[in-house]
Amino acid sequence: MSITPEHPVALDRRTVLRRAAAVGMLATPAIGLLSACATSGSDKENEQVAGGTKSEKNPLGVKEDAPIEVVIFNGGYGEKYATDVHEPLYKTAFPKAEIKHQATQAVSTVLQPRFASGNPPEFVNNSGEKLMDFGALVADGQLQDLTELWDAPSVDDPAKKVRDTVVPGTIEAGSFNGKPYVLYYVSTVFGIWYSGKLFKDNGWAPAKTWEEFITLLTAIKGKGITPYGYAGANAAYYQWNVILTHAAKIGGVDVLKNIDNLEDGAWKQDAVKQAATAWAEVGAKFSDKSFEGLKHTDVQLRQNQYKVAMYPSGDWLEGEQKKDTPEGFDYQLMPVPSMSASDKLPATALRATAGEGYFVSAKSKNPKGGLEYMRQMLSKAGAKGFTEVVKAPTVVTAGSEGFAFPPGVASSQAALKAAGQDVFNLYFDGWYKELDTEARTATNELMFGRINADAFVERIQKRADAIKKDSSVAKFKR
Amino acid sequence: MRHGKYPFVIGFLFAPVALYVTFVIWPYAQAFQISMTNWRGLSAPQWVGFDNYRRLFDDGAFWKAVQHHGVLLLALPLITIAIALFFAFLLNVGGKSSGGQRQGVWGAKFYRVVFFFPQVLAVAIIAVLFQMVYRPNESGLINGVLMKFGLEPILFLVRPNLALWSILAVLVWQAVGFYVVLFSAGMASIPGEIYEAAEMDGATRVTLFFRVTLPLLWDTLQVAWVYLGIAAFDAFAIVAVLSVDGGGPDGATTVLAMEIYRNAFVYSKYGYASAMGVALFFLTLTFAALTLRLTKRESVEY
Numbered sequence: 001m002s003i004t005p006e007h008p009v010a011l012d013r014r015t016v017l018r019r020a021a022a023v024g025m026l027a028t029p030a031i032g033l034l035s036a037c038a039t040s041g042s043d044k045e046n047e048q049v050a051g052g053t054k055s056e057k058n059p060l061g062v063k064e065d066a067p068i069e070v071v072i073f074n075g076g077y078g079e080k081y082a083t084d085v086h087e088p089l090y091k092t093a094f095p096k097a098e099i100k101h102q103a104t105q106a107v108s109t110v111l112q113p114r115f116a117s118g119n120p121p122e123f124v125n126n127s128g129e130k131l132m133d134f135g136a137l138v139a140d141g142q143l144q145d146l147t148e149l150w151d152a153p154s155v156d157d158p159a160k161k162v163r164d165t166v167v168p169g170t171i172e173a174g175s176f177n178g179k180p181y182v183l184y185y186v187s188t189v190f191g192i193w194y195s196g197k198l199f200k201d202n203g204w205a206p207a208k209t210w211e212e213f214i215t216l217l218t219a220i221k222g223k224g225i226t227p228y229g230y231a232g233a234n235a236a237y238y239q240w241n242v243i244l245t246h247a248a249k250i251g252g253v254d255v256l257k258n259i260d261n262l263e264d265g266a267w268k269q270d271a272v273k274q275a276a277t278a279w280a281e282v283g284a285k286f287s288d289k290s291f292e293g294l295k296h297t298d299v300q301l302r303q304n305q306y307k308v309a310m311y312p313s314g315d316w317l318e319g320e321q322k323k324d325t326p327e328g329f330d331y332q333l334m335p336v337p338s339m340s341a342s343d344k345l346p347a348t349a350l351r352a353t354a355g356e357g358y359f360v361s362a363k364s365k366n367p368k369g370g371l372e373y374m375r376q377m378l379s380k381a382g383a384k385g386f387t388e389v390v391k392a393p394t395v396v397t398a399g400s401e402g403f404a405f406p407p408g409v410a411s412s413q414a415a416l417k418a419a420g421q422d423v424f425n426l427y428f429d430g431w432y433k434e435l436d437t438e439a440r441t442a443t444n445e446l447m448f449g450r451i452n453a454d455a456f457v458e459r460i461q462k463r464a465d466a467i468k469k470d471s472s473v474a475k476f477k478r
Numbered sequence: 479m480r481h482g483k484y485p486f487v488i489g490f491l492f493a494p495v496a497l498y499v500t501f502v503i504w505p506y507a508q509a510f511q512i513s514m515t516n517w518r519g520l521s522a523p524q525w526v527g528f529d530n531y532r533r534l535f536d537d538g539a540f541w542k543a544v545q546h547h548g549v550l551l552l553a554l555p556l557i558t559i560a561i562a563l564f565f566a567f568l569l570n571v572g573g574k575s576s577g578g579q580r581q582g583v584w585g586a587k588f589y590r591v592v593f594f595f596p597q598v599l600a601v602a603i604i605a606v607l608f609q610m611v612y613r614p615n616e617s618g619l620i621n622g623v624l625m626k627f628g629l630e631p632i633l634f635l636v637r638p639n640l641a642l643w644s645i646l647a648v649l650v651w652q653a654v655g656f657y658v659v660l661f662s663a664g665m666a667s668i669p670g671e672i673y674e675a676a677e678m679d680g681a682t683r684v685t686l687f688f689r690v691t692l693p694l695l696w697d698t699l700q701v702a703w704v705y706l707g708i709a710a711f712d713a714f715a716i717v718a719v720l721s722v723d724g725g726g727p728d729g730a731t732t733v734l735a736m737e738i739y740r741n742a743f744v745y746s747k748y749g750y751a752s753a754m755g756v757a758l759f760f761l762t763l764t765f766a767a768l769t770l771r772l773t774k775r776e777s778v779e780y
Contacts, residue, residue: 108743115520133518136746140520232636233722290614293636293722433745441728450638450728472516472526472747 049366057093059152060372065096068369069121071111072103073128076320077186077356077390079103082125085385089376097369106130115142120361122370126182127356129234134182134357135431139474143181144360146171149371150180155379156398162378170354170395173425176476183374184354185386187393188314189333189412190241191350196330196407198225198306206334208347210278213337217286220309228282228310231299232292232448236440237429239279239447242312245336245351246275248424252344256426261477262468267461274339276446276453283447292448304329314355318408319391331408333415349422350415354395431476438463506759513752519742523749530753540754543725543734544761546642550649550710550733551765555703558650562657562702563695565593567687569658570665571673590662593655601652605719608648612720635722638730645731648716653709657702664698665691700773704766711762714739734758 054061070087072079079101087099102121104110108130114120115132120142126132137143150163150171163171167187174182194206202223207213220227230239248256251271258266288308291299300317302308304324311317318331325331338347358377360370376382383399386392393400393413405413416423429436438460446456467473513530517523534540569582569590583589596604611619612634621631634644668691676690692699714735717725724740725732734754742751 112519112743130743133744133746136518136520140518142520232727236723288615289633289636290631292727293612293614293633437740437744440723441726444723444726445728448636448727472529 048364051368056158058372059158060148060368060375062094062097062368062372063366064094066366066369067098067100068123068366068373069100069102069364070123070373071107071121071125072101073107073125073131074103074105075128076316077392081386081389085389086373086377086382089379089382089385090373093372093376108132115361115363118363120364122364122366123358123360123373125356125358131357133433134359135176135433135474135476137359138176138181142362144362144367144370146174146180146183146360146371146374149183149374152371152375155375155381162375165378165397166395167354167397169423169425172478173354173427174357175478176431178477181359183358183377184356185358185377185394186316186354186356187352187395187416188316188355189350189352189416190245190312190314191333191335191412191415192228192242192310192312193303193317193408194310194332194334195303195306196332196411197328198309199332200330206332207337209338210340217282221286225306226288226302226308227286229287229291229299229302229308230312230447231294231296232444233295235296235299236443236447237436238296238312240439240443241351242336243275243279243443244272244426246278246339247271248351248426249336249343249345249347249349250274250339253424256424257478259464260426260428260431262428262432262464262475264465265461267457267464273453273457276456278339280446280449280453280456284449287447289448292444300324310334315409315412316355316392318406331406331411333408333412335415335419345422345424348415348418348420349424350419351425352416352419352423353425427476427478432464432467432473434473435460435464435467509752509755509759512749513756515749517748517752518746519748520746526749530750531757533750534753534757539729539732539737540734540757542729543732543737546731546733547711547761549642550646550713551707553646554649554653554710555706557646558653558657558706559699559702561650562654562661563692565589565654565658566661566665567691570662571686571691590658593658595655596652597655599652601715602719604648604652605716608716608720612644635720635731636727638727641721641727641731645713645716645720648720649709649713653706657706660698660702661695664695668694696773700770703773704769707765707769708762711758711765734761 049063049066051061052058052063052066058064068090070082072082082103083101087101090097091099100121102110105128107124107126107128111120111124111132115137126134126137134143150161152162154160154162154165156165170184171180173184174180176182199205202219204216204219207216217227230236230242244256244259247269248271251269255266255269255271258269259272299308300311300313300321301324303311304321304326315333318325321331335348335350358374360367360374364370377386378396380396380398383394383396384403386394387400387403391406392409393403393405404410429439442451442456442460445451446453451459468475512523514525514527515523516526516529569586571582599607610617613619614621614631614633614636616622616625616631618631620634625631633640635641672690672694673686676686681689712735713733717731717733717736718739721731725736734757738751738754738758741747741754
């Protein structure tokens with residue numbers, strides 16, 4: 001007997017097709033996105049290689065023939081400094097060790113699955129738009145404690161510890177709750193950048209006070225050039241950085257410390273409000289509404305075309321724009337101007353830090369090798385080589401001796417020198433990504449005239465309070 | 479006679495079912511499981527029960543995204559189907575009739591190919607393309623022309639009340655071609671005699687369209703509606719590449735997939751992102767079931 005459906009008519013061809021189509025479609029929506037990273041979250045420990053014997057040349061006790069894997073973010077600094085300088089240094093020190101090199105532009109895409117499956121590479125340059133969340137990595141115990149490295153004797157002078165060869169603040173910048181986990185390697189100075197040529201041709205001088213700044217902006221506007229601008233589409237944090245730097249000058253460095261520590265009402269401090277009010281005015285009168293829809297490279301290009309006079313950024317800007325900068329453009333840095341004579345910090349004060357993060361994976365096969373790689377990076381030869389390849393100063397104090405920097409970095413180094421002890425930094429964006437996102441959104445709202453300073457501090461404070469209450473977010477203090 | 483039938487049947491059934499379970503059902507089940515944890519994507523997750531779902535209720539970004547899906551869900555199918563139907567009608571039966579056969583407008587074959595172009599492009603390329611089109615300054619395709627005539631540039635993706643519609647326009651632009659082809663195929667299967675008879679009775683083109691074409695196309699329309707609805711639940715690539723600040727300004731264009739991406743890959747909250755994914759799953763499921771039920775209708779036999 002043949003099999004007959006109960007209602008043969010109901011099962012005509014079209015109904016079958018329709019049902020099949022419906023089932024097929026239901027299986028397609030975006031939840032499939034998550035299947036890519038759905039794993040059972042295995043946490044099996046990696047078999048770590050045993051250490052070698054410690055010696056004067058090998059103070060960390062690296063096993064000399066253990067391989068090491070190096071992952072480099074191939075962004076503004078490229079990967080050449082690793083393949084041409086640091087890896088050969090390690091190879092010279094440990095000729096029997098094999099070095100596996102990998103470069104990527106999407107660090108988290110490449111490495112997330114490897115961390116999840118318990119097979120991370122030894123050494124990682126965690127940077128770029130798709131960097132892995134440092135806070136989450138620390139909270140999950142994925143990062144190697146760097147105390148041993150900082151206390152080890154330096155490569156060039158065994159009488160000196162590694163920690164004494166770097167710029168003050170370097171170790172703190174990479175510390176979480178007082179423990180060093182990240183090596184920030186590149187010395188970074190933040191400020192407002194302008195073309196030395198444009199300013200010279202027009203007889204303009206960089207402003208020190210807010211009054212001078214407004215006069216300068218008005219003069220530039222009179223010339224038909226957009227006086228000030230940043231890119232809203234993806235670089236709003238360049239601008240919250242300016243607002244908070246300004247706030248720190250007005251109210252002292254504790255303003256930023258309170259923000260980082262998620263103190264109650266930290267964003268509502270008077271200094272933050274004053275700074276936001278001042279910069280909202282700049283946004284309303286001296287910028288261009290269309291910049292909100294542009295990416296950072298677009299606005300930077302406009303500055304290179306002399307269509308925008310001043311642009312906030314860090315001193316990677318000059319290298320990033322090298323091929324688009326016209327002859328004689330002459331990048332110069334101006335610290336964020338003072339608000340008034342009652343400011344807590346002088347006009348020369350600025351935000352500077354060690355940038356570009358590197359870490360060693362605690363659960364990799366050869367974490368000692370990763371530490372040793374860092375020690376080689378922090379040698380004079382390692383730092384000099386890096387500076388020569390990428391034209392940026394490192395945190396190694398002796399690393400850029402006698403090196404002739406291009407005009408922009410030379411001016412930022414001079415500004416750093418002039419600032420003396422009045423150098424500060426902030427950390428909340430690396431610790432709490434959600435707060436960074438909120439600050440970026442609110443900054444666009446403020447600078448492009450949709451909210452005022454009160455609403456600006458109000459909404460960021462609200463998010464900060466929510467994060468403070470959220471038990472699933474790991475908290476950090478400084 | 480039946481010798482070897484079962485191994486044969488099992489062999490044919492088992493492999494595809496096993497593949498389907500492994501690569502479709504299992505990840506789904508895992509997403510449900512992960513949504514009950516606070517997994518950060520690194521080490522072992524901790525069970526938190528329905529915590530993530532409770533958070534969803536207080537999450538402004540989540541509700542904004544849901545609201546945008548609501549808008550897209552109404553506007554995308556309506557506009558796309560209307561435009562596609564209009565074009566398909568012109569291409570197939572909009573022209574003169576010759577030898578008793580209805581024809582499309584002049585050059586119909588050429589237009590059909592042109593309409594299909596956007597469908598061939600990858601979504602990411604379309605998004606990049608429209609970045610150029612929508613650019614807010616003189617180097618934008620539209621604003622460049624406007625500014626040449628001394629007009630103010632239109633801030634397509636920047637003005638909060640315009641941004642979502644700008645993105646919707648891209649989605650429509652991309653989808654129309656496919657539905658023109660789909661509806662054309664549907665129209666081609668409508669017997670010419672029906673049109674002929676209607677014409678003899680003195681029907682105009684408008685009557686032909688509403689009284690003949692539309693009712694006979696109902697099934698195809700239904701499929702199109704469900705498909706477009708599901709497209710309205712995605713829209714991730716266009717929003718991610720095109721919008722200001724990833725779903726901005728201030729969340730004015732965000733969609734659930736964007737929030738899932740942000741929570742998982744920027745905030746490292748895989749558990750929470752999975753909870754959003756599960757919510758999206760149920761939204762899509764409800765939509766498909768509702769559409770199929772509400773649009774159920776006796777199909778016209780011919």
